[in-house]
Amino acid sequence: MATTAVHGLTIGYEIIGSGRPWVITPGGRFDRESPGIREFATALAEYGNQVLIWDRPNTGESDVCFTGTSESTMQADILAGLLAQLDMAPAIIVGGSGGARVSMLTAARHPEVCTALSVLWISGGVYGLISIGNHYCSGSIEAAWTGGMEAVAALPEWAEVIAKNPGNRQRFLDQDPGKFIATMEQWLAAYCPRDDELVPGLPNADAAAIVAPTLVFRSGISDIHHRRETSEQVAERLPAAKLVEPPWGDTEWRERQAARADGRAAGLFVRWPLLAPILHEWANETLT
Known part of the structure; x- marks a missing residue:
């Protein structure tokens, strides 16, 4: 590797x-x-x-x-x-x-x-764009909103990147929850269909x-x-x-x-x- x-x-x-x-x-x-x-x-x-x-x-x-x-x-x-x-x-x-x-x-x-x-x-x-935006971003937004970055790091969707790169857990914890939510909402908005x-x-x-x-x-x-x-x-x-x-x-x-x-x-x-x-x-x- x-x-x-x-x-x-x-x-x-x-x-x-x-x-x-x-x-x-x-x-x-x-x-x-x-x-x-x-x-x-x-x-x-x-x-x-x-x-x-x-x-x-x-x-x-x-x-x-x-x-x-x-x-x-x-x-x-x-x-x-x-x-x-x-x-x-x-x-x-x-x-x-x-x-x-x-x-x-x-x-x-x-x-x-x-x-x-x-x-x-x-x-x-x-449907395709909205569903993948929701898949990639919504779980992390909700977890950060209700439980902070500890809750985000505990999500199953991030388990693999933490298992394969243990330093990633601390990288999650180092994020400011408010800034993280703003970023994830911006990423989510990128999937909104546009002409x-x-x-x-x-x-x-x-x-x-x-x-x-x-x-x-x-x-x-x-x-x-x-x-x-x-x-x-x-x-x-x-x-x-x-x-x-x-x-x-x-x-x-x-x-x-x-x-x-x-x-x-x-x-x-x-x-x-x-x-x-x-x-x-x-x-x-x-x-x-």
Whole structure:
């Protein structure tokens, strides 16, 4: 397990393979150990690529951090710094769900670190955005309001980042509850649907300025969290984007959720390795 300091934060990461640099960012607050992520990186590395997998701040063994206009924006800035520090910039930036948002924000805010971009499962729609904002922020706001930072640190949703990085407990306790609540409410507000932001935190004008070649995987029509029309609209807005079908059926997201809920499969990303040959072929065609 490797760590490095980026903008004052300890960030956990791993580099697999050698060759053209890539980085993979999963969704949710899932870390690089989530089933499917290392396997996806290994599949890409077998084509002669160097692949970075990492723990975003607030995931895995990285430090928690409560700064920035949104959680995804903060993580995007850290990713840009991490790529530069590891001498992997510019890289092909790949992400899904929350990782898609971080990837797009990285490409928009730090174009110098992005050779190309690929995204899937892009969160969207009124229900999709409001539900994830509530999932990420509401529990911590309520806990801080009623019980202070001790109550926040005791929440099950933060148990993993404290177990993998014990110093994170003190980082929670060091937060001023009022400032923490204000930050989390700002992060929550970032998910409110807006006509000028198809992707939370990314103004449509900034998205249209992403000139890196981009591969967008179309979302399933059955997916209420990552709406099909969101993926199609992202592909329309980015000037160098190509929209393609994913290597699975329409109900992939629902099937992965159900399998994880009943214990049949350990994670949401277990079939992401199927993306590797598609991405490798696209990169070869686009960048050579």
